Amino acid sequence: MWKWLHPYAKTENAYALCNTLLPWFWAGTCAFLSVGIVWGLVFAPQDYQQFESVRIIYIHVPSAMLSMGAYVAMAVAALVGIVWQWRTAFMTMIAIAPVGAVVTFVALFTGAAWGKPMWGTWWIWDARLTSELILLFLYIGIIALYGVFDDKQQAGKAAGVMALVGVVNVPIIHYSVVWWNTLHQGASISKVDKPDVADPMLWPLLICIIGFSFFIAAVSTVRLKSEIVRREMHRPWVQKLAHNNGVTTDAV
């Protein structure tokens, strides 16, 4: 069933796959993000209570969702790497990590900027906010752990173990608004039956979420490509690639 995946354990094939996917990711980013952001920030109605500041939702919700999504993706890559000993899986993991950290920071920052007019405070030690902050620390810890090893395969394994340990935090973030009575509101759009967000706001929001997903996928893919090239500098196919692009690998 998973046999089609096996060739991508080889860096050359993974690099080719990145090249195939990347234009689609960028196209998706441009299409969805431009429509979603313009719709959300300019044309969507303002809230009767929150006025214009409700528009932060079009950045905040996608980045918060994807901060967790990126973590899960990273943990899956780590698991694949540990179980099947794929080097490309560890490269994927470390390609996603800084992207996820930045997205988590964006979620926290926009949340703070939204909290100031709505709750009257930049920060509150609420369960949702605290667990999202832990997520940022986990990302930073994983990046730091990866950085201290000279042997990057060993670094990948070590950071992978830590990424898997941190997975326990993801359900805590997701259910924090359910388990604790928090200042942060409950889930508004992930309910299956009828979302709490009105249609004129829901549609641009969903488009923004899709656009953000494409954007994160695109940035992670670019990072994965450069990670592969950096690690495989000595391989003939990389040297040939560099030669075709008019770059001499001796200089690097």
Next chain:
Amino acid sequence: MSAFYTGVFKRDLTLAFRQKAELLQPLMFLVLVVSLFPIGVGPAPEILQVIGPGVIWVAAILSSLMGMERLFRDDFHDGSLEQLMLSGMNLNLVVAVKIFVHWLVSAVPLLILSPLLAMFLHMTFDMYIALLMTLLLGTPLISMVGAIAVGLTVGVNRGGVLLALLLIPVFIPLLIFATSAVDSAALQLPYLSQLAIIAAMLLLAVAFSPFAITYSLKVSQN
């Protein structure tokens, strides 16, 4: 077969007691950190009582981080860890024994000291009982989860700060439930649910951490 594991147990215990300074320093640190708070925030008993559970738990986590490195460091550097790996015995069990010894020599003194700390911070008897229960369930969890990160950083020079960076976020959920249990006890409310969650985390760690630690030691040993 079992003589092997008792051998590991006795050896680790003997080694721990021969390095008394390393054993006592984290405890001294714990007492010092706790006694800094009455000086820092003022000696008013009602304030100390409110912040008490949090202070003791934070100090316990920080002091455990200081002593944690000892867990595999010497064995790693003198090569005995490698010999244990090559011995053909079940490494998961060896690791479990080592963690048990580490818990005995680092957490049990903490438990013995805990009445003193509770008294320093004017905690009531109910609060102390709750604190003791959370420490009883929480300290093995700290040792087991901490050992994963120790295993990963054992080969790294000066991994101490990195160890703290990795572990503190992971311990935050434990801190939340433990202090919330003691706070409930202060208000005469039931706190069994918080204890149950800590116990659940502990059971999960008992089931999975030996495998994770073994793997991380193999990564470090490369």
